[in-house]
Amino acid sequence: MYNPKPSFATSFPFLPLSKTPFNKTPDLPNDDEQQLHRLPTLYEALEEIKAIGKISGPTAISSLLLYSRAMISMLFLGYLGELELAGGSLAIGVANITGYSVISGLAMGMEPICGQAYGAKQWKLLGLTLQRTVLLLLSASIPISFMWFNMKTILLWCGQDQEISSVAHTFILFSIPDLLFLSLLHPLRIYLRTQSITLPVTYCSAISVLLHFPLNFLLVVHFKLGVAGVAIAMVWTNLNLVLLLSSFVYFSGVHKDSWVTPSTDCFRGWSSLLALAVPTCASVCLEWWWYEFMILMCGLLANPKATIASMGILIQTTSLVYCFPSALSVGVSTRVGNELGADRPGKARISMIVSLFCAVAIGLSAMLFTTLMRHQWGKLFTSDAEILELTAVALPIVGLCELGNCPQTTGCGVLRGSARPTIGANINLGSFYLVGMPVAILMGFVIKMGFAGLWLGLLAAQASCAFLMLLVLCRTDWMVQVERARVLTRTSNKPPPLPISTKQQEYSNPKETNNKNKVDFEGILCINDELVKSASLEKNPLLSNSDTNDH
Numbered sequence: 001m002y003n004p005k006p007s008f009a010t011s012f013p014f015l016p017l018s019k020t021p022f023n024k025t026p027d028l029p030n031d032d033e034q035q036l037h038r039l040p041t042l043y044e045a046l047e048e049i050k051a052i053g054k055i056s057g058p059t060a061i062s063s064l065l066l067y068s069r070a071m072i073s074m075l076f077l078g079y080l081g082e083l084e085l086a087g088g089s090l091a092i093g094v095a096n097i098t099g100y101s102v103i104s105g106l107a108m109g110m111e112p113i114c115g116q117a118y119g120a121k122q123w124k125l126l127g128l129t130l131q132r133t134v135l136l137l138l139s140a141s142i143p144i145s146f147m148w149f150n151m152k153t154i155l156l157w158c159g160q161d162q163e164i165s166s167v168a169h170t171f172i173l174f175s176i177p178d179l180l181f182l183s184l185l186h187p188l189r190i191y192l193r194t195q196s197i198t199l200p201v202t203y204c205s206a207i208s209v210l211l212h213f214p215l216n217f218l219l220v221v222h223f224k225l226g227v228a229g230v231a232i233a234m235v236w237t238n239l240n241l242v243l244l245l246s247s248f249v250y251f252s253g254v255h256k257d258s259w260v261t262p263s264t265d266c267f268r269g270w271s272s273l274l275a276l277a278v279p280t281c282a283s284v285c286l287e288w289w290w291y292e293f294m295i296l297m298c299g300l301l302a303n304p305k306a307t308i309a310s311m312g313i314l315i316q317t318t319s320l321v322y323c324f325p326s327a328l329s330v331g332v333s334t335r336v337g338n339e340l341g342a343d344r345p346g347k348a349r350i351s352m353i354v355s356l357f358c359a360v361a362i363g364l365s366a367m368l369f370t371t372l373m374r375h376q377w378g379k380l381f382t383s384d385a386e387i388l389e390l391t392a393v394a395l396p397i398v399g400l401c402e403l404g405n406c407p408q409t410t411g412c413g414v415l416r417g418s419a420r421p422t423i424g425a426n427i428n429l430g431s432f433y434l435v436g437m438p439v440a441i442l443m444g445f446v447i448k449m450g451f452a453g454l455w456l457g458l459l460a461a462q463a464s465c466a467f468l469m470l471l472v473l474c475r476t477d478w479m480v481q482v483e484r485a486r487v488l489t490r491t492s493n494k495p496p497p498l499p500i501s502t503k504q505q506e507y508s509n510p511k512e513t514n515n516k517n518k519v520d521f522e523g524i525l526c527i528n529d530e531l532v533k534s535a536s537l538e539k540n541p542l543l544s545n546s547d548t549n550d551h
Contacts (some may be wrong), residue, residue, distance in 0.1 A: 022201075039353065048335070048350055052331040054198070055330065057198075065209045071090075074089070076230050077222070080226060087163075088227050091103070091168035091171035092352060095172055099179060101484075103140065103186060104186060105280050105281030105284030106136055106281045108277070108279070108280040108281075109274070109338065110277070114195075116419070116485045117415055118338055119485075128260050130187050132551045136274075152166060174231035175234065185241055185245070192254070194337065196338075201245065208240040215233040264493045297444065298311045306386045311451075322405075322409070324366075331355070332417065333416045335351040335417065337416075340418060345482040356473070359406040362402075362406045366406065369399070378392065403462075412469070430468070432465070435460055435464045
């Protein structure tokens with residue numbers, strides 16, 4: 001049916017309204033209703049910035065620490081020699097495409113479930129989702145491992161150099177245990193982050209990264225293990241991080257309210273998790289794979305060595321800048337999920353608006369940085385004149401790309417928090433591969449703009465992506481989203497939730513209480529797939545993205 005209060009439904013009142021598949025509008029407090037059809041006040045905006053910053057700030061620091069870990073690994077690969085650097089770089093690129101992007105994307109499927117469950121005070125669902133996600137990632141790691149065992153054959157079949165393929169094969173073989181540790185690490189980080197517990201993750205990341213350099217020195221320089229030593233050091237660092245985070249979860253007691261004894265329930269009720277994990281994984285992979293596609297196209301240009309080297313510098317630059325919008329994205333995802341789970345759509349909408357303004361500010365800062373530093377930045381990596389010239393030409397275009405990428409990345413966080421990853425996957429598919437790829441080929445090869453033309457293709461993709469993302473977000477019916485959150489978390493007027501322990505209260509906001517009765521998830525969510533299918537939002541025709549349709 002249509003929303004009986006249409007003026008409150010959309011994020012901006014002048015936009016067309018969307019259809020509501022539910023039979024009634026949620027009963028909301030007057031102040032929350034008012035937040036659905038106005039811009040946030042200065043006080044509300046500052047409070048929301050503070051709330052998002054508590055999550056995004058430590059997350060950004062953690063991302064920068066992990067970025068520095070990658071730089072340390074590249075430093076030791078360069079120390080070993082040109083062949084080892086080429087082989088290790090190829091192995092890392094292949095691992096990103098075939099493994100790390102898949103594991104990271106699938107793990108993000110638990111984010112909306114945990115975020116909304118935490119807002120709804122459904123503690124047991126947090127523990128169940130953590131266990132199910134770990135099992136899902138371990139299952140996905142098995143075929144990836146078999147693929148990595150045969151990586152040399154695959155690389156040779158793709159026409160790669162024999163020596164470089166051998167080095168890459170060695171590196172990726174010793175990286176296989178990393179799949180196991182990442183299958184534990186990603187869910188642990190999301191489990192804590194959706195409860196707004198981020199500082200311990202930052203501290204643990206700092207300790208593990210501080211140990212990364214001596215580990216590399218010990219394995220590569222002292223024991224002379226070569227590229228295998230670099231790979232083992234990366235695996236060891238992730239193992240340290242898993243052990244540190246697990247120790248924090250156990251000794252701090254934050255797990256007590258959400259702990260569920262492992263049982264056959266972990267193997268049931270995967271429908272809702274898969275319905276969110278698969279499209280989220282597709283969205284992440286589509287974006288990650290685009291940059292590998294750019295590197296392949298660089299090899300077809302004149303002087304491929306210079307263009308590939310310059311592309312490597314620029315991708316490292318975008319990876320550095322990406323730490324900030326990515327942190328903002330996970331912050332707003334957590335905030336939106338928590339507020340929807342707590343039946344506060346107005347605050348979820350305010351979180352979206354504030355985060356988008358912050359994203360534009362980050363994008364402008366990135367554009368200013370890349371433009372002003374275009375002649376100096378490349379000198380940090382090389383002294384080759386041709387590479388420096390290509391880098392200087394492309395950096396202003398990279399800045400414009402970030403102006404679109406920051407709001408787009410933040411918008412993906414809003415979609416994850418409101419359990420709509422399929423929309424993000426469709427936008428990424430259309431923008432990067434139906435808009436960006438043809439423009440890149442046209443500009444780079446037909447019009448013969450070369451290296452700059454490839455980046456103009458990325459600019460077209462980011463502009464299209466940002467426009468479509470903002471259109472979807474502006475037309476979001478937050479009344480519908482709060483009902484979808486109720487379905488996802490199976491909230492009803494039944495027995496109340498388990499009480500919050502002292503340790504849990506330490507990490508939750510005591511002001512954010514939910515007076516409605518909630519149902520115990522151990523009782524209904526994990527009985528069988530039939531019950532959980534009602535929470536499979538992406539596949540249920542009554543719930544699938546209907547808030548983006550025209551009125």
